[in-house]
Amino acid sequence: MVRADASFRGIASSVEVESLRVCLESGEFFIAEQLGIPPLYAELWKFSNGPSADDHVWHTFYELRRATDEEIGTPVFDSVQNIISKIMAVKTWDETLSPHWAFQ
Numbered sequence: 001m002v003r004a005d006a007s008f009r010g011i012a013s014s015v016e017v018e019s020l021r022v023c024l025e026s027g028e029f030f031i032a033e034q035l036g037i038p039p040l041y042a043e044l045w046k047f048s049n050g051p052s053a054d055d056h057v058w059h060t061f062y063e064l065r066r067a068t069d070e071e072i073g074t075p076v077f078d079s080v081q082n083i084i085s086k087i088m089a090v091k092t093w094d095e096t097l098s099p100h101w102a103f104q
Contacts, residue, residue, distance in 0.1 A: 005071075006037065006077040006078075007067060007071065007074050007075065007076045007077055008064070008076065008077060008078055008079060008080040008083055009076045009078070009079045009080065010079050010080035010081055011066070011080060012064045012080045012081075012084060016080075016084055017063075017064050019084075019088065020061075020084050020087045020088060021061070023087050023088050023090055024061055024087065025058065025093050028060055028061050028062075029058040029059065029060055029061070029093075030058070030059055030061055030087065030090075030093065031057060031058065031059070031093045031094060031095060031097055031098060032059045032098075033097035033098055034090060034093060034094055034097055035083065035086045035087065035090075036078075036086070037059070037077070037083075039059065039098065040059060041055060041098075041099065057095045057097075057098035057101055064080065
């Protein structure tokens with residue numbers, strides 16, 4: 001498993017976090033390409049030399065949390081409010097946006 005964190009400017013309320021989870025597939029999965037978030041598959045391709053049947057199109061949302069002291073100063077990807085808006089605007093997750101779609 002490859003895990004990555006993204007830094008966002010701002011703070012989300014617990015109500016906002018719960019609202020966005022409702023919009024995720026099964027309450028936790030999303031298509032990174034659909035949100036404009038850099039996908040993680042390049043990290044996996046180091047092990048498989050490219051897309052394979054073992055890969056899938058989904059990324060997992062774990063949490064929104066405050067940055068630690070060590071994380072402050074890392075590049076900010078977007079604002080919390082903007083990413084929440086993007087997630088809440090999704091009506092249907094489009095698996096075909098991922099290069100792994102061909103292996104489904």
